[in-house]
Amino acid sequence: MSDVTHLVGLLLGTEDDWPTAFEALVRRLGTVADGSGGQHAYATERVTIEPFSLRQGARHDLVIDRLAYWYFVPREWLKKVALMDDVYLLNSPFTFQAMEKHAAYCAMMRLGLKVPETVLVPYKNPVDHQKYVYTAARYNRPFDLEAVADGLGYPLFMKPYDGGAWRGVSMVRDRDDLHRAYDESGEMLMHLQQAVTGYDVFARSLSIGAETTVMKFDPDQPMHARYSVDHAFLEAGTGDEVVTIGRTVNAFFRWEFNSCETLVRGRDVHPIDYANACPDVAITSLHYYFPWAMRALLKWSVYCTVTGRRPALHVDTAPWFAVADRDDLSYEEKLREYRALADAHFEVERYQDFCDSRLRHVDAMVLEYVESADFDALLVDTVRSTFPAHEHDHFVAHYRGLLGQWAHDERARLSA
Numbered sequence: 256m257s258d259v260t261h262l263v264g265l266l267l268g269t270e271d272d273w274p275t276a277f278e279a280l281v282r283r284l285g286t287v288a289d290g291s292g293g294q295h296a297y298a299t300e301r302v303t304i305e306p307f308s309l310r311q312g313a314r315h316d317l318v319i320d321r322l323a324y325w326y327f328v329p330r331e332w333l334k335k336v337a338l339m340d341d342v343y344l345l346n347s348p349f350t351f352q353a354m355e356k357h358a359a360y361c362a363m364m365r366l367g368l369k370v371p372e373t374v375l376v377p378y379k380n381p382v383d384h385q386k387y388v389y390t391a392a393r394y395n396r397p398f399d400l401e402a403v404a405d406g407l408g409y410p411l412f413m414k415p416y417d418g419g420a421w422r423g424v425s426m427v428r429d430r431d432d433l434h435r436a437y438d439e440s441g442e443m444l445m446h447l448q449q450a451v452t453g454y455d456v457f458a459r460s461l462s463i464g465a466e467t468t469v470m471k472f473d474p475d476q477p478m479h480a481r482y483s484v485d486h487a488f489l490e491a492g493t494g495d496e497v498v499t500i501g502r503t504v505n506a507f508f509r510w511e512f513n514s515c516e517t518l519v520r521g522r523d524v525h526p527i528d529y530a531n532a533c534p535d536v537a538i539t540s541l542h543y544y545f546p547w548a549m550r551a552l553l554k555w556s557v558y559c560t561v562t563g564r565r566p567a568l569h570v571d572t573a574p575w576f577a578v579a580d581r582d583d584l585s586y587e588e589k590l591r592e593y594r595a596l597a598d599a600h601f602e603v604e605r606y607q608d609f610c611d612s613r614l615r616h617v618d619a620m621v622l623e624y625v626e627s628a629d630f631d632a633l634l635v636d637t638v639r640s641t642f643p644a645h646e647h648d649h650f651v652a653h654y655r656g657l658l659g660q661w662a663h664d665e666r667a668r669l670s671a
């Protein structure tokens with residue numbers, strides 16, 4: 256292969272922190288050699304929202320997206336560049352639109368994962384549409400909400416079938432809560448879901464391509480304190496199960512940048528929310544884990560573009576359901592099969608080889624960046640734009656401490 260420069264597009268919300276870090280790492284990366292001696296260089300570009308011709312070629316080789324779930328112009332642009340220009344997208348916009356939380360629950364239930372019992376109930380207020388009035392009158396039959404809830408048992412969660420950002424999520428403890436939550440749901444389509452009560456720990460995994468990090472999460476904390484630094488909060492087998500579940504979801508739905516929420520109670524791992532493509536990777540949320548996330552985004556982008564990996568845009572249920580439907584396999588045995596399918600999909604071994612042989616300098620480069628004045632300036636700017644003035648000093652010290660701890664641990668790892 257001859258020498259080539261790859262343009263990586265960033266499709267962003269309001270954030271400035273991680274894109275700045277990612278761009279800095281790309282500038283420091285240098286060129287990467289492929290197997291036949293060709294050199295690959297990288298550039299980045301923040302994608303803006305413009306009118307686009309459906310036949311206009313794309314300049315990007317790969318796009319990292321944190322926006323398209325919420326905005327339809329970029330979402331439709333992603334579909335266009337995937338279909339017309341073979342641009343590599345970390346998350347398939349097709350499956351992500353079609354397979355919201357509801358479909359994701361269904362498919363993973365069929366795979367035998369321990370998703371809590373869930374019932375979809377009809378709209379409280381059917382959508383306001385002329386023709387629908389007649390349809391709803393005939394087919395939106397009265398039903399006994401209390402009986403549905405009794406069947407699941409209290410407490411339960413009422414939440415939108417498509418999920419995202421805790422919109423419309425409520426815990427329902429009794430019949431009063433039930434009616435209140437349902438009345439408030441209005442035109443949102445809702446699930447009722449058994450609550451996983453008294454869980455030991457909330458484990459949230461973030462996957463970027465072939466890499467997964469499992470983090471201890473506390474949803475009751477403010478954003479900056481939800482993830483805590485703890486490397487041994489799960490017993491090894493459970494930790495591996497959480498990784499397998501996250502990777503299975505991602506391989507199944509063709510998502511390569513996604514987070515997966517699981518509640519661990521005793522030896523059981525219950526996945527409750529795992530259609531989170533466009534996950535939050537802010538420095539102020541991930542802190543200690545932020546350098547890992549940036550490094551994984553960098554390495555995976557390089558891996559995909561150098562090796563010419565083809566994105567999988569559509570779901571192929573067959574190999575998964577072939578395992579799911581077998582009566583002779585236990586839950587653990589099925590998980591092993593899913594893990595093998597998922598690791599094959601993500602080319603985990605080949606990716607690791609690639610990182611070892613072509614990207615050996617990257618870990619030290621990321622460490623050097625995180626310890627640089629540039630990174631510190633980014634950290635300070637981010638704190639200033641995120642927190643009120645009287646908290647700036649506190650949070651600058653707080654995040655410097657956490658990233659300093661990462662740098663210390665990373666230095667030890669690299670010299671081991």
Ligand SMILES: Nc1ncnc2c1ncn2[C@@H]1O[C@H](COP(=O)(O)OP(=O)(O)O)[C@@H](O)[C@H]1O
Binds near residue numbers: 412419421424
């Ligand atoms: N079945 C459940 N059992 C216990 N907690 C739950 C359950 N479902 C949701 N929650 C809590 O509510 C939060 C929001 O629900 P989630 O399904 O993640 O919605 P969203 O898609 O908006 O993030 C979860 O992070 C968790 O803390």
Ligand SMILES: [Mg+2]
Binds near residue numbers: 516
């Ligand atoms: Mg969630």
